[in-house]
Amino acid sequence: MIGLPFETFDDFDGIVYFVKGFKSIYVVSGKNNPKKLMLTVSASNFVPKPATPFQWIPQDSIESLKEKQNYLKDKLRLKNVRFNYHDAELSHLEAAFARGDRKLSKVILDAVEKGARFDAWHEYFNFNRYTEAFKDNGLSSEAYANRAMDVNEPLYWDHIDVHVRKSYLTKELQKAETGALTPDCRGNCLGCGYEGVCLK
Numbered sequence: 001m002i003g004l005p006f007e008t009f010d011d012f013d014g015i016v017y018f019v020k021g022f023k024s025i026y027v028v029s030g031k032n033n034p035k036k037l038m039l040t041v042s043a044s045n046f047v048p049k050p051a052t053p054f055q056w057i058p059q060d061s062i063e064s065l066k067e068k069q070n071y072l073k074d075k076l077r078l079k080n081v082r083f084n085y086h087d088a089e090l091s092h093l094e095a096a097f098a099r100g101d102r103k104l105s106k107v108i109l110d111a112v113e114k115g116a117r118f119d120a121w122h123e124y125f126n127f128n129r130y131t132e133a134f135k136d137n138g139l140s141s142e143a144y145a146n147r148a149m150d151v152n153e154p155l156y157w158d159h160i161d162v163h164v165r166k167s168y169l170t171k172e173l174q175k176a177e178t179g180a181l182t183p184d185c186r187g188n189c190l191g192c193g194y195e196g197v198c199l200k
Contacts, residue, residue: 002068002085003046003060006177009071015041016075023080041076042084043069045091049098051162053172056149059095061142062088089127090119095145101156104144107133165193 002012019041026037045065048054060068065088076083097104110133118124134141149155151170168191175182182190 001046002043003065005054005057012072015072019076019081037080039080040082040084043072044086045088047091047095047098050157051164053169053176056151058146058148061146062092087122090125092141092145093130096141100144103139106137107139110136163194168192
């Protein structure tokens with residue numbers, strides 16, 4: 001995945017390092033034919049989702065996602081390696097709708113009326129239909145996908161009880177920023193608020 005909060009280009013270099021290391025292990029083992037090796041490396045784009053520690057974090061801009069994709073694409077021009085990545089515009093819309101409110105129902109309807117169908121298939125997806133639908137409704141997809149939200153502001157989905165405390169999610173966000181790990185909660189409850197359905 002690329003576009004994660006707090007990532008750096010060193011993280012992308014780590015992906016390349018891992019791929020090269022895997023290739024060398026495969027070849028050095030002596031049991032495998034290097035000519036038959038074909039590695040497929042796939043990178044999806046990070047989409048902030050409600051009820052997660054990253055719900056307040058903006059998604060990277062389309063331009064930034066494409067820059068990161070191109071960086072990896074250039075570094076992974078290696079023999080026997082195929083690099084796949086998700087469409088940045090499609091991921092942008094996914095973030096806008098994931099963090100959106102009820103106003104977006106009209107945007108979706110308008111996009112469908114403009115011909116949006118089977119958008120998961122690249123050959124059918126047309127980003128312009130959605131940008132026009134947002135504009136026709138006086139809205140901006142960037143305002144939903146690319147806006148940082150304050151941890152104290154009301155969120156569109158706050159009325160939905162997901163049984164996880166907001167205080168727990170903010171604590172996890174702070175830990176993510178410092179790279180601190182959260183242990184498995186099955187042996188020791190971490191107080192997320194998911195009582196009664198807990199896996200412990």
